[in-house]
Every structure is written in structure tokens, then in C-alpha cells.
Amino acid sequence: MTFSKCVCLICQSTIAIPKKGNVERHFRTVHGKYDTDFPPKSELRKRKVKELKSQLSGQQSFFTQQTSKAKTATEASFRVSHIIVNNKKSFKDGEMVKEAFIEAADSLFRDFKNKAEILSSIKALQLSRSTVTRRCEAMAEDLTQQLWKDIIGDCECFSLQLDESTDVSDTAQMCISFVWCLVISLQKKSY
Ligand SMILES: [Zn+2]
Incomplete structure (x- = not known):
């Protein structure tokens, strides 16, 4: 992790442009009494600086923890949405999955010391219908981008195969398959 801010x-408070002059000006104008309260090179000042440093790093690690918690919650929400869409379930089933997850966790983790923490993480999981919809749209968009980038971008042509038939209930079903042709572009290059 890099800290570019001063x-x-x-x-x-953050000092906008981390130059020696700016830092000095901030110290002289805002903390004019600091030198009197904690005289330079004194043991008192050393102790104070140490205390302030540990306070700040404590706060920063708290923020890092919060960010990583939010990240894992988002990832979990994507993973569940992936299962929902892979099984062709309705987007609103996310709420049902969450409910089942909470119920199962309640008994599974009954004797765990951090049961409350586990349950609160599950409860914080975003799986509403609109969230699952957004997650699926984001995954579909990502997949499309990857396809274009990795395969179709290298193709010179592609073919579409269409077939129509009727199923047992006499309803017309159409099958479309998409075949990309990388071979042709390779052949062209070798001739
Ligand atoms: Zn200050």
C-alpha cells in the first residue's frame, strides 16, 4: 500500500501539496503551542510522537479492514449471482438464497466464538433482485468484452448456423450456433 498523501x-488533516514549506506553515499556524507543550528533543515529545503514530496507523488499518470487508462482500454477491444465473433461476431468488444461508449458518456456527460476526457478514450480503440483476449484467458485459478481445478480434470471418425444429408440444424451437473462423486468417497469412 502506498500513501501518497501527507x-x-x-x-x-491532509496537507494538499506535501512540500517542506507547506508542512512547516501548517505546523507553525495550527500547532503553535506544540513546541511549548512538548519541547523539541524531550522524552515527552518522543513519547507523544510514538503515541500519535500508533493512533494513525491504527485508524489506517481500520479503514483497510473496512475496505477489504466491502470487497469480499461484493465478491460473494457476484459468486452467488453467478450460481443463480447458471441454474437459470429468477434474479429474485437471491433473497431466498440469503435467507437459507442465514438459517443454515445459525445452526452450523452455533458453537463458534465469532458466530455473531459470521452472521452479520451474511446479513450484509447484497442479494436483492436489483443487485443480482446488476451483477449478472456486469458479468455478461465482461464476458462479451473478453470474447471480443480474445477471439473475435482475431477472426476474419464467422458463420452462423441456424436450425429450426418443433418440440413435443409443437412449439417451434430455433437453434443458433456461432462459429468463428480463426483458421482462414491463419491460412491467408501462410500463402
Ligand atoms: Zn495539524
């Missing part, structure tokens, strides 16, 4: 240890 943060004041005493008041935690």
Missing part, C-alpha cells in the same frame, strides 16, 4: 500526525 497527513498531519497531530490533527490528521
Whole structure:
């Protein structure tokens, strides 16, 4: 992790342009009393700086934890949405999956010390109908992009195969298959 910002240890405000002059000006104008309260090179000042440093790193790791929690929750929501769409279920089934997940976890983790924490993570899982819809749209868009980039971008031509038939209930069914042709472009290059 890189910290490109310059943060004041005493008041935690950010100094816009991290230049020596700016930092000095901030210290002199905002913390004029600091030198009197904690005289330079004194043991008191050393201790104060150490304390302020650990406070700041504690806060920063708290934020890192929160961000990684949000990231894992989003990933989980994508994974469940993937299962839902793979099984051709309705987008609104996400809510049912979550309910089942909470019920199962309630007994599965009964004797776990961090049961409350596990349950609250599951409860925070975003699986509403609109969320699942958005996740599926995002995955479909990503897949399309990958296809264009990896395969179709290298093709010179492709073919569509169409076939129509009727099923047992006499309803017309159409099958469309898409065949891309990388071979032709390779052959052309070799001649
Ligand atoms: Zn400050």
C-alpha cells in the first residue's frame, strides 16, 4: 500500500501539496503551542510522537479492514449471482438464497466464538433482485468484452448456423450456433 498523501500526525488533516514549506506553515499556524507543550528533543515529545503514530496507523488499518470487508462482500454477491444465473433461476431468488444461508449458518456456527460476526457478514450480503440483476449484467458485459478481445478480434470471418425444429408440444424451437473462423486468417497469412 502506498500513501501518497501527507497527513498531519497531530490533527490528521491532509496537507494538499506535501512540500517542506507547506508542512512547516501548517505546523507553525495550527500547532503553535506544540513546541511549548512538548519541547523539541524531550522524552515527552518522543513519547507523544510514538503515541500519535500508533493512533494513525491504527485508524489506517481500520479503514483497510473496512475496505477489504466491502470487497469480499461484493465478491460473494457476484459468486452467488453467478450460481443463480447458471441454474437459470429468477434474479429474485437471491433473497431466498440469503435467507437459507442465514438459517443454515445459525445452526452450523452455533458453537463458534465469532458466530455473531459470521452472521452479520451474511446479513450484509447484497442479494436483492436489483443487485443480482446488476451483477449478472456486469458479468455478461465482461464476458462479451473478453470474447471480443480474445477471439473475435482475431477472426476474419464467422458463420452462423441456424436450425429450426418443433418440440413435443409443437412449439417451434430455433437453434443458433456461432462459429468463428480463426483458421482462414491463419491460412491467408501462410500463402
Ligand atoms: Zn495539524
